[in-house]
Amino acid sequence: MRIRVVLRYLGPFLMGLGLFMLIPLAFSLYYREPDTLAFFISMAITAGAGLLLRLFARPGGDRLSRREALLLVAGIWIAAAVFGALPYKLSGTFPNYLNAYFEAMSGFTTTGASVLTSIESQPHGILLWRDLTQWLGGMGIVMLFVAILPALGVGAAHMVEGELPGPKAERLTARIRDTARILWQLYLGLSALEIVALLIVGLPFFDALLNTFGTMPTGGFCPRDLSIAAYNSASVEGIVIFFMILAGTNFQLFYLILWKRQLRTFLADRELRWYLAIWATASLLIVLDLIMNMGYSVSNAFRYATFQAVSIQTTTGFAITNFAAWPSFSQSVLLVLMIVGASAYSTGGALKVIRVGVLAKYAYRQVLLVFSPRSIRPLKLAGKALPEKVVSEIVGLSILYIATLVLGSVVMSAIGLDTVSAFSSVAATLGNVGPGLGSVGPAANYAMVPGIGKVVLTFCMLVGRLELWTVLVLITPVFWKAR
Amino acid sequence: MGGFHIASVLSMEGHSVVVVEQSEAALDSVRRLDVKTVLGSGSNPRVLREAEAPRADLLIAFTASDETNMVACFLAKALGTKRTVARVRNPEYSGYLVTGGKSAIATRRIVTPESLGISLLVNPDIMAAEEISSILASLYSTSIEEFAAGRVQVREFRVESETIVNKPLHDVVFPQPCVVAAIDRPTEVIVPTSDAILKKNDHVWVVSSAEAMDEIGAVFAQKKSPAKRIVILGGEHVGFRLAQLLEKRGMGVKLIEADPALCHQVAAQLERTEVVQGEGTDRDFLVEEGVPFYDAFIAATGRDEHNILSALLAKNLDTGRSLALVERAQYVPLAEAVGLDGVVSPLLLAAERIIRLVRSTTMITVAFIAGSRAEAIEFAAGQTARIAKRQLGKVDLPHGAVVGAIVRGDATIIPQSDTVIEPGDHVVVVCLPSVVPTVEKLFE
Numbered sequence: 001m002r003i004r005v006v007l008r009y010l011g012p013f014l015m016g017l018g019l020f021m022l023i024p025l026a027f028s029l030y031y032r033e034p035d036t037l038a039f040f041i042s043m044a045i046t047a048g049a050g051l052l053l054r055l056f057a058r059p060g061g062d063r064l065s066r067r068e069a070l071l072l073v074a075g076i077w078i079a080a081a082v083f084g085a086l087p088y089k090l091s092g093t094f095p096n097y098l099n100a101y102f103e104a105m106s107g108f109t110t111t112g113a114s115v116l117t118s119i120e121s122q123p124h125g126i127l128l129w130r131d132l133t134q135w136l137g138g139m140g141i142v143m144l145f146v147a148i149l150p151a152l153g154v155g156a157a158h159m160v161e162g163e164l165p166g167p168k169a170e171r172l173t174a175r176i177r178d179t180a181r182i183l184w185q186l187y188l189g190l191s192a193l194e195i196v197a198l199l200i201v202g203l204p205f206f207d208a209l210l211n212t213f214g215t216m217p218t219g220g221f222c223p224r225d226l227s228i229a230a231y232n233s234a235s236v237e238g239i240v241i242f243f244m245i246l247a248g249t250n251f252q253l254f255y256l257i258l259w260k261r262q263l264r265t266f267l268a269d270r271e272l273r274w275y276l277a278i279w280a281t282a283s284l285l286i287v288l289d290l291i292m293n294m295g296y297s298v299s300n301a302f303r304y305a306t307f308q309a310v311s312i313q314t315t316t317g318f319a320i321t322n323f324a325a326w327p328s329f330s331q332s333v334l335l336v337l338m339i340v341g342a343s344a345y346s347t348g349g350a351l352k353v354i355r356v357g358v359l360a361k362y363a364y365r366q367v368l369l370v371f372s373p374r375s376i377r378p379l380k381l382a383g384k385a386l387p388e389k390v391v392s393e394i395v396g397l398s399i400l401y402i403a404t405l406v407l408g409s410v411v412m413s414a415i416g417l418d419t420v421s422a423f424s425s426v427a428a429t430l431g432n433v434g435p436g437l438g439s440v441g442p443a444a445n446y447a448m449v450p451g452i453g454k455v456v457l458t459f460c461m462l463v464g465r466l467e468l469w470t471v472l473v474l475i476t477p478v479f480w481k482a483r
Numbered sequence: 484m485g486g487f488h489i490a491s492v493l494s495m496e497g498h499s500v501v502v503v504e505q506s507e508a509a510l511d512s513v514r515r516l517d518v519k520t521v522l523g524s525g526s527n528p529r530v531l532r533e534a535e536a537p538r539a540d541l542l543i544a545f546t547a548s549d550e551t552n553m554v555a556c557f558l559a560k561a562l563g564t565k566r567t568v569a570r571v572r573n574p575e576y577s578g579y580l581v582t583g584g585k586s587a588i589a590t591r592r593i594v595t596p597e598s599l600g601i602s603l604l605v606n607p608d609i610m611a612a613e614e615i616s617s618i619l620a621s622l623y624s625t626s627i628e629e630f631a632a633g634r635v636q637v638r639e640f641r642v643e644s645e646t647i648v649n650k651p652l653h654d655v656v657f658p659q660p661c662v663v664a665a666i667d668r669p670t671e672v673i674v675p676t677s678d679a680i681l682k683k684n685d686h687v688w689v690v691s692s693a694e695a696m697d698e699i700g701a702v703f704a705q706k707k708s709p710a711k712r713i714v715i716l717g718g719e720h721v722g723f724r725l726a727q728l729l730e731k732r733g734m735g736v737k738l739i740e741a742d743p744a745l746c747h748q749v750a751a752q753l754e755r756t757e758v759v760q761g762e763g764t765d766r767d768f769l770v771e772e773g774v775p776f777y778d779a780f781i782a783a784t785g786r787d788e789h790n791i792l793s794a795l796l797a798k799n800l801d802t803g804r805s806l807a808l809v810e811r812a813q814y815v816p817l818a819e820a821v822g823l824d825g826v827v828s829p830l831l832l833a834a835e836r837i838i839r840l841v842r843s844t845t846m847i848t849v850a851f852i853a854g855s856r857a858e859a860i861e862f863a864a865g866q867t868a869r870i871a872k873r874q875l876g877k878v879d880l881p882h883g884a885v886v887g888a889i890v891r892g893d894a895t896i897i898p899q900s901d902t903v904i905e906p907g908d909h910v911v912v913v914c915l916p917s918v919v920p921t922v923e924k925l926f927e
Contacts, residue, residue, distance in 0.1 A: 372772075374745040376758040385751030 001480060005064065006072045008057040008453065009155075013076050013145055017083060018043045019169075023132060024087065028125030035123045038091035044402040064155025067479060070470050072155075073142055073162035077462055080133075080141055080151070081105035087129050093122060098454055102446065105458040107133030108141065109465035110347065112220025112434030113315040115447045119225050124206065127223045131155070131213035138217020138247075138347040138467070139187040140164070147180035162470040166344025166352055167394050172255055186254050191216045194243045201235040205291070211236075215243045218348040220317030220434040227442065229245025229320040237303070237320060243311050248275065248314030250341035270382050271354040275313075275343050282337055283309040286330045293327040305330075313337040315349040317434025317442075324441025331420075331437050338436075339425045349432030349464055351401055358386065358394045400468050405430055408460055415453045425449070429457040430464040485570070485607065485830030486545040487513060488812060492838055494518050496919070499509025500536045512852070523553040528562065537563035543837055544569045547777050549576055553599055558671060560600025568594075568603045572720060575756065577604045586872040606838050611783075611829035612724040615806060618825055619710040619779055623700050625686070625825055628850035629693070630861040630911045631890040636693045637664065637852060637859040637913065641824075642685040643704035653677040657702060659695035660897035662887045664688050664913030667853035669820040674857070674883045686819060688852050688859070690911055692895040710803060711735060712776035714791050716763040717784035718742075718749035721808055721829055725783060726756045737772065739763055741784075763793035769800060787811050791818050798822060816856070846923070847909065859913045862926040866906045870925040876900030881921045884914035 025039040064072065069188045081104040087093075088100035099115045104370045106113045107130055116122070116130075136144065142163045157176045161168070172179045191212050199206035210223045216448020224230035228240055246254075253269055256262040266272070286305035290296040296304070304321050312334045323334060361379045368377065378385035408426035413419060417439065424436030425446070435442040440449070449457065456458045463471045486502065490513065500518040503525045504510045510520050523530030525544055542559040544552035549571045556567035557686055571577055577596060596604050598823060618626055620863045625639035642648060647655050652675055654665055659679045666675050667686040673679065681687070691699055700706065711734055715722045718740035726749070729736050736756040740746045743760050750758035761768045763782060774780060780797035782790035787809045796805035806825040809818050832853060839849045848861040864871050870878050875898050889896040890909040896902060904910060914922050 096609060372757075373761065374760050374768075374772075376743075376750045376760055378751045380751075383754060388747075 001067055001071070003071075004057045006068050006075060007053050008078060009064065009072050010075050011050045011052075011054030011057065011073040012149060013141070014079060014083065015047045016050075016145060016148075017046075017080060018047025018050060020132065020136065021046065021087065021129070021185070024125040024129040025199060027128050028123065031124045033123035033125060035087070035091040035125045035268055038087050039129075041090055042083070042086035043384060045086060049083070064205075065160060066158050067473075068160045069155045069158030070364065070473055073159050073470050074113060074462075074466065074474055076141055076145075077108065077466060080108050080137075081462075083457070084108060084129075084133050087126065091123070091126055093126050098451055099447075102454045102458055103130065104133060105461050106429075106434070107131075107219070107221065108137035108218040109432050109461040110134050110137050110219040110315070110349065111429055111461045111464075112214070113429055113440075113461075114221065114434075114445045115449075115454070117445065117447055119223060119479065123308050127210060128206075130221050131210040131223070134217045134219030134221055135191070135213040139184055143180045144184060146177055147184045163466060164345065165347075165349065165465075165467055166250075167358075167390055167397075173251055182255055182259065183251050186251055186258070187216065190243065190246055192241065197239045197243075198236065201233065201239065203231065203236060207231075211240065212243075214318065215240055215316060216347065217246065218247045218248050218314045218316040218342065218346070218432070220311070220315075222318060227290060227319045234303070237307055241307055244310050244316050244318075245276075245279070246315045247316070248310070248346045248348040250343040250345045251347075252345050268382055270357065271343050274357050275353045278337070278340060279310055281312055282313065282333050285333050286326075289327050289330045289333075293329070308334065309337060312344070312433060313340065313348075314342045315431050315433045317428070319435060319442035322441060322443040324435075324437045335424060335427060335437065338424070338431050338433050341431055348396055349399060350430070354381075355398055357381075358391060359398055362395060363390060368401065401430070404460070404468070408456060411456050412453055415450050415456075417449070417453070425453075425457060426460055429460040432461060432464050484678050485810075486543070487516075488830060489543060489545065489834045489837055490518055491516050491530050491915075492834065493841060495916070498841065501539075503530060503534050504597040521676070526551045526558065528558050531555070531558055531562055539564045541565065541841060542567045545833075546570070549573050553601060556601040557599050566602040566840070567600060567783050568605060568840065569601045570703045570833060571604045571606055572608055574606060574724075577606065587875060601923045603837075603840060605833045607829035607833035608720040610720045610832040610836065611808065611827050612728050614827050614832060615721075615781055615783075616640055616728050618714065618806065618827075619734075619804070620732075621697075621709065621728070623704065623707065625826070626852075627696075628852060630848050630850075630859070630888070631895070631909050634693055634886045634895055634913050635660070635690065635861075635890060636696050636771070637688055637850065637887065637911065638696055638699055638700070639667075639852065640689060640703040641686050642681050642683055642687060644702065647681055647702060648683045649680060651678045651680050652664055655681070655702065658698045659691060661689050661691035661699050662697065662885060662897060662913075664690050664859070664885050664887045665853055665857045667816075667819075667856070669816050672853045672915065674885050674913065682890055684822075686853065688857070688913060690913060691897060692888070706740060707803065708778075711781045712777045713737070713781065714739065714772075714774050714777045714797070714802070716740075716780070716782045716790070717808075718758070719747050719783075719785050722781075722783035723749055725781065726753055730755050737777070737869060739769075739772065756864060764789065764796060766800070769797065774802055775800045782806070783808040787814050791821070791823070794818075794823050795821055798824070802919070816853075846897075852913070857913060857915055859911060860919070860922070862910045862912060864906050864908045864910055864926055870906075870910075870927045871904050871906045871908075873903065874900065875902050875904070878925070880925070881914075881918040883918045884912055887911045887913050 008215050021039055021043040028036040028039055074283035084104035088095050088103055094100040102115050140163045142159050160176050194212040196210050214221045253266050257266050283306045287301045290301040307320050308323050340356050341352050342348025344352045344354045379391050407424040407428055412422035412425055419440035421440050425440045428436035490502050492502050492519050502513045502518050503521045505524050513520055515570050519721050521534045536559045542564045544555040552569040556569045559567050578839045628637040632900045666673050666690040673723040713734055713736050715726055718738055726736050726738050727782050739761055741762050780802040784790055790807040794805045798805035804824040807818055807823050809815055809826050809828050810830050815826050835851050846860050850859045852859055886898050889909045
């Protein structure tokens, strides 16, 4: 392990991050608000630290090993949150650095869990930064830098692997850089579309931009205290639903349609079907529950149920109503969606539909093997057998995911949260959803969680975004030994 | 092994045959035949020239390697061989390859076996799988040969009904006109006269129209319902292709294979077939897997002895029908004698297809029956054929040959002694191999 090499590579990322602070700085200057200085200083610190690392960490060979690449990925994400918290702290949004760090990590990991109590009183620059961190984190910071920066070499492939949300799959292109570019192009294109759509239905540019930055990465930060409910507009909700669904879809499928014209492959994709089926089923169950137990009108029930189901399943976390006050059946359904999550290779988080599907098939196979132990049954997706290695990786990751969820909730309840809040807070941060249930529901936020709890939850966000392995290997002693 | 069989049949029929073989030991056994031998690889141009490929009418590439066979055909065609046949196992090679243009306007090239210089691709595995599948779909578990586009069948039945055992043929009453063309016993194959006596477990070969067959079959044995649930032993070539085919026809298939790696590979490629890892000769295992409750058991591993033994074991467990894949021609009568319901030989099927190509002047279709100890041949009667325009009873057909059916336009005629063959008729004749040249002359 050559820490210096890792640090040297970290340099350019920090400089890049500093450059991105120019955007909120520009807004701050435009609106002539007092947070200008905070952004300027933050930018100087971030870019300066990057420059120092680049200059003083001596080069020790260019090729990153797998371990170094993993460490670098984790390092980049942690550094992003550490330095991304500076504007919040320096502008006085949060007097407490931990809160600033929580908000920054929540942003970059597209969780959307907030400790900000009054959103609308914040200056435009801070609000933009909040949503920009989400947008950058959505398609992946590493992915962005791989797409832009030349000459990361072999290390780039290892790094992207450490960040990609989904089970290992075939590459889209021969070169990882081309993949990164394609994915970012798609992401940019979809974001632009959503901004235009929101402008058309009458949202001001600032709101359209920020809500897009909340939707496309399935983040969930909204520049309004009441979240999307503040607009009280069915067309805004419709547009947001549509783009949330797109954001929660495997981006590789869009590549197949747009670049390769393979509509049939797109329609035959099992995960896409399951993803939509789960959303439809969950919405329907909630609709029934809301009509029968809350006395909602059919149209209202549909409006709230479909929006909340897709918002939670894609791990966005927008709210148009306080679903923490819904009957417990609806809440349970939402909790399940929180754990299942969106599609692999989307910007969404949590376990991912494909993994849940494979787990179900795996469990069914175990049952069959009880009475016919010698039959050979490969798990298949759309007729194609999954290699046992991939299956085992999926099962392993799911076990770790659930274990983290359970352990985290135990810790959270030890800190003093009630069971529902403890469990849902971990499920919502690990899955990068945002709002949970109970006292961390959409009507409240995470400000009242004690300090230790915030540390645990930010760790959950990071672990959830990087899909466990990348972070968990760092706390494995063997990782640091030898080479 | 398949090459040997083809060489022996062709040389017996009077063709000049050159056998190219890489292994000295294998070549030694070929020297028993009246053929020229060349030591070397068939994909080597020098060897092909030495084997006189440039002036050959036909090159048959029958090695176990698809690629070698295809290259040999390609080279031979380039050297001047008139026609080439390749044995190709991988069905993806037999399709058309369309080379996609880089842009929509770019010309597309179509690559066919012909563009590689191959006149005929023969796939023994798929032929065997289709043969087994057609046996399983019929009411009797014995093989069928089709002629005249399926209108005439030459079909094997086993004599089981007590009412006809030990009776002469002329006493047996058939519900539909038909000709009993051959009787196959482990000891001999005869083309019977009307006073031949039927014995229990004889295999008889009957010629009739396709529609009449099921009714005629009832005379010999009880009908069995077509198989729906099938066990296949062996996941290699034939077993795998058969599972694919049966699966597609909507049957329930269980495939047993001993090699775990092959199990996984096969299970990954099949859709609904249940793949089980285990030994086909393990009686307890077969019982555990419910083999007695299946409609059919097909032993299709790569080893003849293994197949015969496992099929016998399954028969013993009361599986509906028990079939075995047997490559060695000598084993075929043996396998039938021990009581298996049917035997299928992929290489013999392929050889048959190739020999058909060799003799395509007057003979339209050739089928080897009774373990290739007799042949059923469809002839087209020529304008000047000696057999035409005379009452059948007065034609001097050699001993060991019988006219089974005549197809004239849309009509299928089961001949009597006063039937007259017209020029242009298609005639199905069953005969012993020794009299084939004599019969052929009658039709020229």
